[in-house]
Amino acid sequence: MTEVVLGKNQYGKAQNHVVRIHRDTDRHVIRDLVVTSQLRGDFEAVHTQGDNGHCVPTDTQKNTVFAFAQKYGITSPEELLLKLSEHFTSDFDWVTGGRWAADEHAWDRINDSNHCFVQNQQEVRTAVLVTDGEQQTVISGFKDLTVLKSTESGFEGYPKDQYTTLPETTDRIMSTDVATRWRYNTTDVDYDAVYADVKRIILDKFTDHYSRALQETLYLMGKAVIEAHPEIDEIKFSCPNKHHFVYDLGFCDLENTNETHYAADRPFGLIEATVQRKDAQDAEQAWLGIAGFC
Ligand SMILES: O=c1[nH]c(=O)c2[nH]c(=O)[nH]c2[nH]1
Known part of the structure; x- marks a missing residue:
């Protein structure tokens, strides 16, 4: 039976x-x-x-x-x-x-x-x-916040093999749609105020450094949020790397020095990371049911 x-x-x-x-x-x-x-x-x-x-x-x-x-x-x-x-x-x-x-x-x-x-x-x-x-866990966030920097981003120093064609660059467009969620360790929160501040920190961090990879930028954003907000124990990001390729206009003898780009919609890099307070309590159960990484 x-x-x-x-x-x-x-x-x-x-x-x-x-x-x-x-x-x-x-x-x-x-x-x-x-x-x-x-x-x-x-x-x-x-x-x-x-x-x-x-x-x-x-x-x-x-x-x-x-x-x-x-x-x-x-x-x-x-x-x-x-x-x-x-x-x-x-x-x-x-x-x-x-x-x-x-x-x-x-x-x-x-x-x-x-x-x-x-x-x-x-x-x-x-x-x-x-x-x-008795356990209440609040996870807040946002999605679809599209940002772009037209310089101050590069990608170099990566391993190369017989399949690598990507040229190194010290000056590229970096653009993404930020999706993020952060987990509070308390329910005693001014949720609107913290929301506004986390968004401000993420936007500030996007601008304030030369980015060597989207991974580095996400980590810096997350680190700044955790450092500024003791009521937040972890923050996750899921961010497409929205590639912008410099369009080769050699066919019509036009010089293109990093000005006119082809914005590819796919495939895209997909960079996902969690940044957490060291020794924070595990809360995997609360994340179940959230589609994808965050
Ligand atoms: O910021 C980036 N991170 C990567 O992992 C990666 N991989 C790639 O091809 N371009 C980039 N850019």
Whole structure:
């Protein structure tokens, strides 16, 4: 007789798109979030017995996201996720944890208007909260922050074999779409302020040195974040190296001294790294469910 058991599971409502206007004064504030709520706990019977007695509907989870946005406002994505987690784990005693995630699109004011906004397409902010019993782990980040430096980057000194054709360079374009996530070692955080500061550090570091490889630049970014923020134990990056090749215009006798480039969209280098506080606690469980490296 083959024995079959239920393994790890979680369920909920994905991608609840909630736009909350804070309109206590004429100067409105907009928070635009896509929120996913998933519960973990004793859901054996719903899977194996057809017994929904423990199955808090995904529809209820969706309603709770919108109700909490209204009731508490959205001060930061992370704080909304923490409220959802505390609610579900305290109101339903078989819910022992879960995973809550939010992507946030930022809006800027048009001409400093009180109520007209233009979407800021710079990056998408991300937040994940994983709750397991008493343990709450918050991982924040962003993706799709496209940056480019037109000089102060090179790549030399690499090993060469019979397959190497890449010429060494001390002056190339370096460009990437920064995707990063960082893990907090506490939930006592001013999430919006730290977010703004981590983004500032990453952009500052991108500019402040001659880069010998994208790897070096990512490490310097991560190191600066960990040094400046004791509440962050590790930060991960996943960054494409968006190659820009100097276009050979010899066919029409035009000189091209590092000016006109062919921006190749593929293949691309893919540079991924974790920078962490030495001796920080391992938190692999919290990273599970994050697609790709980060
Ligand atoms: O910054 C870089 N890192 C690499 O590992 C690499 N490999 C490559 O071909 N070009 C580059 N550039």
